Amino acid sequence: MHFIVLFGPPAVGKMSVGDEITNLTGMPLFHNHLSIEPVLRFFPFGSAPFAKIVGEFRRLILEEASRSELPGLIFTYVWALDLASDATYLQNICRIFEDAGADISLVELKADLTQRLARNKQSSRLAAKPSKRDTAASEQRLLEHERVYQMNSTGTLPLPYRHIVVDNTSLPAAAAARQIVTTLALPIQ
Secondary structure, three states, X not given: OEEEEEEXXXXXXHHHHHHHHHHHHOOOEEOOHHHHHHHHOOOOOOOHHHHHHHHHHHHHHHHHHHOOOOOEEEEEEOOXXXXXXXXXXXXXXXXXXHHOOOEXXXXXXXXXXXXXXXXXXXXXXXXXXXXXXXXXXXXXXXXXXXXXXXXXOOOOOOOOOEEEEEEOOOOOHHHHHHHHHHHHOOOOO
């Protein structure tokens, strides 16, 4: 089994690239908004009930996937690399798959801010992520993340897993996915 964490700043293309990896490998994509969007109907982002429900939902899916016959799982995450709590969270998630004997890879996507601002308004993003449909508010959050947090690494990570970086500023999602699948030597379906 393979466990791939696709991470990078907001609107870098994690979901789009993940979908393309799924098309190539058959590994399902668990993009982070699959757990976020349903909970936002009831509780505001960042509230204690929101965090509890999203965390438990993710944990249950990941634990069951790690014990399943799936060829692997792709998980997306916006990782604030300067927050130790984010590294701890990802370590705990990876440990679920590590304990199951999975091959773990951290795949970092990066793209320049201009491209990310354009992607923030793409129809596929807005269709899958209703909370992003107020594009002005979404853009404001994106810019705030850019200002406050370290969204891309300098080449090293605080976790002991294989790490690759793909600059997909001008790379279509399908090409980025092919590069990732080839670099990680993932089986193609």
